[in-house]
Every structure is written in C-alpha cells, then in structure tokens.
Amino acid sequence: MRRRALLAALGSSAATSALAGCLDPAGSGPTTNGTDARDDPTESGTRTDVATSDGSVSTCEPSTPTFDVADVGTDGDHDEAPEDAEFVVRDVVTSTSYDRPETRFVLEPDAFYSEAAVERERENGDDEIVVEDISEIDDATVREAIRTAVETGAWRADELPNDLRETVERVDFVTGVSEGDTYTHVGVALHEFPVDDPPAIEFGAGVANRYVTPNSPGTVALWLANAREEELAVTSGAVPPFSMLRPVLADGDGGTGDGNSGGGSDERFILWRDYVEESDGCFGRRDGDWIRCDIGVQTGIQACDSVVREYEILPSTTGTYPDETVPPGPGRYEVSGSVGYSHAPHGPSVELEYVVAFTLERV
Known part of the structure; x- marks a missing residue:
C-alpha cells in the first residue's frame, strides 16, 4: 500500500512545511517561528500521564512560563514605579474558544x-x-x-x-x-477524534515587564502549550504562531481586533517585535504599509512543552514607527486571534480562538 506510506511520510514532515505565497498588505501580519529565548525564564508544570476516556490519548500538564497575570498592585499605588514610567500594565485576562469536530x-x-x-x-x-x-x-x-x-x-x-x-x-x-x-x-x-478529552493546545498570556519607560518597554507575553504526550503542530500565517498584535481600546468604536479589521488608527497600537527580522523575508514595509507573504506555516510544539512570544509596549520616546506603536492613551485594550491544529496528519482541524485583554494605567 504505497499510497498510505507516502501520505505518512508527508505527514511526518508537516511541522516544518510552508505553503508558497506572495506578499500582500498585512492588516495583522503574523509573528515569528520557534521558541522564544527569555532572559530569565521561569517554568511551571509537571509531566504526568493521565488516561483519557477511551484510553487512546495520553495527556499531561505542560510546562508554561510564570508571569504576573492579574492585579499588580492597588490602583494608583505606584511606589515601586520608575520615576520616568509612563504606563503600568495591569489585569491581563484571557478567554479562549475551540471550534472542533463534534463527532468521534x-x-x-x-x-x-x-x-x-x-x-x-x-x-x-x-x-x-x-x-x-x-x-x-x-x-x-x-x-x-x-x-x-x-x-x-x-x-x-x-x-x-x-x-x-x-x-x-x-x-x-x-x-x-x-x-x-x-x-x-x-x-x-x-x-x-477525542471529542470528550480536553483541548490539546492551551493558550495563556501574562505580563513580563509591567512598567513602560523610555529605557525599558512594557512587555506582554503570549504562549501556546501542548497538553499531549506527543509533538503537535499549530498552523498560522507568515510569521507564526501569532499575528502582528494590534490591541484596540475595548470601549472604542473599533471593538476588538487582530489588525485585519476594526478600530481606527487612533484607537489601537502595535505590540512590538522585530517582525521583519524574524519573518525570513515574509514580512516587510512598503509605501508606508505592512506587507506579508500569504502563506500557511506550521510550528511544532514538543510534548508537554510550550512556545512563548514576548511583545513590547513602546514608550512615547521610541523611534520605531511611533505613529503605530505608541499607545494612544490609558484604557482597557483587547486583541484577538486564532491558530489551527490537528491531532493527526491530514486529520480534522481544530481552531483555537483567543482574546487577550489588559489595562494600561497612567503612572
């Protein structure tokens, strides 16, 4: 059965594959490949085998980074804040939903x-x-x-x-x-499909550096964790596994958005990474607009492990596209996006949709 052997070989290489594409205007262009190297990573979680409902899938508690997630102090109490701080990042809250097969x-x-x-x-x-x-x-x-x-x-x-x-x-x-x-x-x-089992890919976010200063941008971290005892791959756009994140004021006319739609330029800003440097030629700038390759890329996540990205909230003194990266002001911001994954090569896909909300408070 040569056809099945060929399909199996194709499936085993899926985690490193990319579909060819071309450069398109990037409303939300995606982020970068591989696991982020943090200066001082602190991980939690243990590898534990848990039998599932049908015994066919082994789950685990994946290792995930530890960051501040919710309250970082009493409102208005910033005794520890640097003298030149502009904002403090507070109250990070995430929500997720899964669109997956409903039958076994x-x-x-x-x-x-x-x-x-x-x-x-x-x-x-x-x-x-x-x-x-x-x-x-x-x-x-x-x-x-x-x-x-x-x-x-x-x-x-x-x-x-x-x-x-x-x-x-x-x-x-x-x-x-x-x-x-x-x-x-x-x-x-x-x-x-293990319809009765918990989702294989989990999402989280937190604050890596809560104060925004001229010399030290605020930092928000997002991660995806694999709760299976086998490597899985998530599918996203040109610079995986997240989009170019553009939070919008939650109480503004634009609502939430991932940069493709919603929210005027005066209501949102870019959470910064060096997207161009990390994109392997698939993300760039042309005539004042962001452009990206219209491709699909898969990022492998090892069993019981996680992939982390950190994004900077730049200060008003930045020289990095200040019209787009400097927050328009204090307030409650939200950003949303999605990634896809499958439990088996060529199998039914699951879409994980996420929303991250956080508050920027003037210091």
Missing part, C-alpha cells in the same frame, strides 16, 4: 487519482495497491459512508458501522463514485 469519527477523501496514475504507481512501486469498486463492498452502511465522504467531503458519526475500519485499511482506492470526473480512483482516510 470522520471519514474523508484523502487522494484523487486517475486510472493511469494508479497504474504508474503500480509500475513504480513494490507494494500492492488494492482497488475496489464501491458496488463490490458488501455492507450497505459501509458503502453509504464511503459514498457520502467522497461526494460531500466528509462522513461523520459517533459510532462506526461494522467493517468500515477494516475496509478503509484494506482498500487503497475506491472506484464507481466519481464517474465522469478526471479522477476515478479515490482514497479515503478514517480519523478518530
């Missing part, structure tokens, strides 16, 4: 071949390729599941018909479903 099993088409292409595979490979017309499948429920998957893109259920798993594992290509199309041979893949 998903059957999807995963390969589309013509008859000639299958014959070339047979000639070039040593493994047997099993082709079966759908009419030759004895079980009517199995036939209908495969037909639904091919014709609609997916078949979903919480229980499997008898022999469906065996049929999918035994047969490489099904014919007789896509007649009239260029491709006549369709391969299908069965995915089992």
